[in-house]
Structures are given as structure tokens and as C-alpha cells.
Amino acid sequence: MNKRYVLKKQHNILKLLTKKQTVGTKSYVVYFKNECENTKIAISASKKVGNSVERNYEKRVCREIVSQRIKDLENIHMLIVIKNEATKLQFNEKEAQINYLINKIIKKKQMKGEINESKQNQ
Numbered sequence: 001m002n003k004r005y006v007l008k009k010q011h012n013i014l015k016l017l018t019k020k021q022t023v024g025t026k027s028y029v030v031y032f033k034n035e036c037e038n039t040k041i042a043i044s045a046s047k048k049v050g051n052s053v054e055r056n057y058e059k060r061v062c063r064e065i066v067s068q069r070i071k072d073l074e075n076i077h078m079l080i081v082i083k084n085e086a087t088k089l090q091f092n093e094k095e096a097q098i099n100y101l102i103n104k105i106i107k108k109k110q111m112k113g114e115i116n117e118s119k120q121n122q
Contacts, residue, residue, distance in 0.1 A: 006040065
């Protein structure tokens with residue numbers, strides 16, 4: 001994943017957490033914010049996810065999966081939190097769960113866009 005897609009600033013991450021738009025599974029939670037000027041992604045692994053080697057491995061895997069779908073995520077800021085359950089999954093299961101969450105975010109973005117258009121037409 002390119003550096004221009006990385007969300008690093010703590011105040012930006014806190015904005016995502018306070019916005020309270022989330023989707024999740026047993027292994028991952030994604031906090032997101034629509035209608036941003038560009039796409040930014042932060043990945044965090046809970047301290048409960050093994051030792052630092054395992055946490056970094058999970059973040060690398062997650063980063064790789066998200067980088068394949070980065071073109072679908074236009075103007076969205078995301079924080080992906082990896083839970084302990086993710087360590088028990090195979091790569092294809094992780095990929096399926098993350099893709100499911102990304103699709104869910106895209107659907108919510110489209111639905112919100114349709115609602116805003118209908119309000120403007122009235």
C-alpha cells in the first residue's frame with residue numbers, strides 16, 4: 001500500500017472513533033468516515049493479538065488485502081482494528097472477511113449518497 005493512503009495523525013484517528021460509523025466481524029472492526037477529500041487507511045492490532053511479531057504479521061496481511069481493493073475505496077478514511085480471533089484464520093478466510101467489510105462500507109456509502117440526492121430533489 002502506497003504511503004499516500006496511510007492515515008497516521010492521532011487527531012484524525014480520534015475523529016474516526018468519535019464518528020461511530022462501524023462495521024465488524026468477530027475478527028475485525030472497521031471504523032470509517034465517508035465524504036473525505038482522499039482515501040486514507042490506518043491498521044491497528046489489539047494488544048491481545050499475540051506478541052509484536054504476530055501483530056505485525058497480521059497488519060502486513062491486512063495491508064496487503066486492503067491494497068488490492070484500494071481503488072474501490074474512494075474518499076473514505078478507515079481504521080481497521082484486528083482482534084485476537086484473526087490469528088486463527090487462514091489467509092483466504094481473512095481476505096473474505098475484509099472484502100465483506102469493504103463491500104458493506106461501499107453499500108453504506110452508496111445508500112447515503114442516494115438519501116442525500118433524494119433530499120436535494122425535494
